[in-house]
Amino acid sequence: MNARSAVVYSILRLLAFIVPFSLMMLFPVMREYYWLSAIFAALIGLSLSMLFLRRPLDDVATSLADRRTRRRSGEVADAEAEDAAS
Template sequence: MRARSAFVYSLLRLLAFFVPFGIMMLFPVLREQYWLAAIFAALIGLSLSMLFLRRPLDDVSTGLSERRDERRRAASDEAVEDAASE
């Protein structure tokens, strides 16, 4: 997994939450009920990430899958070598 792709995806997800939350906190009604603004910001952030962050998520998922496959191959190679040496 590339650390850069995971960092970019995480940063974009945080921005998708904090930007709407910051805008909603400008309204006096939502400033008094910050928990409601947080819920709305979470829903907006989830929607934005599902619509616009599909490619960064695919990059992170692909990287994780490749890393997992590499570990499995390394573990199976070690098992074969151990069995051959016995």
């Protein structure tokens, strides 16, 4: 798996939550209802990631699918070798 793309995607997702949450915590009303700020920041972060982080998500998903395919093909090759040996 390409670890760099997974790390980049994770950091961008965290920033998509932390930045709106930090901005909302600047308002005194939102400091009192921090849980409401967290909910709004999560919704904003989800929306931002769906709009702007499609390519990093595709990179991570592709590398995970490739890794899984290689693992399965290795298992099939091992099973065929065992069958041939018996």
